Amino acid sequence: GIQVEQSPPDLILQEGANSTLRCNFSDSVNNLQWFHQNPWGQLINLFYIPSGTKQNGRLSATTVATERYSLLYISSSQTTDSGVYFCGFNAGKSTFGDGTTLTVKP
Amino acid sequence: DAMVIQNPRYQVTQFGKPVTLSCSQTLNHNVMYWYQQKSSQAPKLLFHYYDKDFNNEADTPDNFQSRRPNTSFCFLDIRSPGLGDAAMYLCATSRDLTAWEQYFGPGTRLTVT
Numbered sequence: 001g002i003q004v005e006q007s008p009p010d011l012i013l014q015e016g017a018n019s020t021l022r023c024n025f026s027d028s029v030n031n032l033q034w035f036h037q038n039p040w041g042q043l044i045n046l047f048y049i050p051s052g053t054k055q056n057g058r059l060s061a062t063t064v065a066t067e068r069y070s071l072l073y074i075s076s077s078q079t080t081d082s083g084v085y086f087c088g089f090n091a092g093k094s095t096f097g098d099g100t101t102l103t104v105k106p
Numbered sequence: 107d108a109m110v111i112q113n114p115r116y117q118v119t120q121f122g123k124p125v126t127l128s129c130s131q132t133l134n135h136n137v138m139y140w141y142q143q144k145s146s147q148a149p150k151l152l153f154h155y156y157d158k159d160f161n162n163e164a165d166t167p168d169n170f171q172s173r174r175p176n177t178s179f180c181f182l183d184i185r186s187p188g189l190g191d192a193a194m195y196l197c198a199t200s201r202d203l204t205a206w207e208q209y210f211g212p213g214t215r216l217t218v219t
Contacts, residue, residue: 033206035210040213041215045208088208090206
């Protein structure tokens with residue numbers, strides 16, 4: 001199956017800083033999605049982004065399918081951005097990366 | 107306007123005592139998924155239903171079963187929970203398998219005593 005790798009595994013930021021999270025995949029996928037898992041465990045949809053760039057407030061995402069990666073940008077981070085960020089896709093089987101744990105300090 | 111609902115949010119069961127977790131959706135999506143997530147790990151797909159067609163992952167233990175009586179509801183049955191089954195159980199839906207955009211419920215955290 002297609003392998004997926006997220007980086008960095010952990011990220012600690014000061015409030016107000018910007019960050020970039022990366023998702024690499026070993027073969028082409030056409031249905032990549034980014035999620036934020038909140039402290040209560042729910043996976044919140046951030047972006048469904050098979051290709052191109054999308055923006056939603058302080059967050060944006062870019063997927064370059066031909067180069068097999070996707071990026072999630074968080075600008076002016078807030079403490080409420082803390083949590084685990086997953087990328088995922090379905091290429092025959094629902095697959096998730098291991099996540100990036102983001103901690104934003106006040 | 108909740109879209110994917112899971113009940114209960116927290117469930118405590120005894121070792122070996124059958125337990126059922128519930129998921130319902132208001133999206134009228136064709137596909138419903140059950141995932142198991144243990145601490146500090148990615149969600150792991152257990153199985154999914156495409157309409158009434160059940161698809162079990164090869165490594166899902168026989169102890170886990172599922173039912174989908176209609177489009178809106180899907181149940182996860184754990185026949186004889188062991189201590190290793192303590193986890194967060196996440197239900198998700200998608201319109202279909204190719205347009206895979208998934209919507210997750212809040213999860214049920216299962217404790218086995």
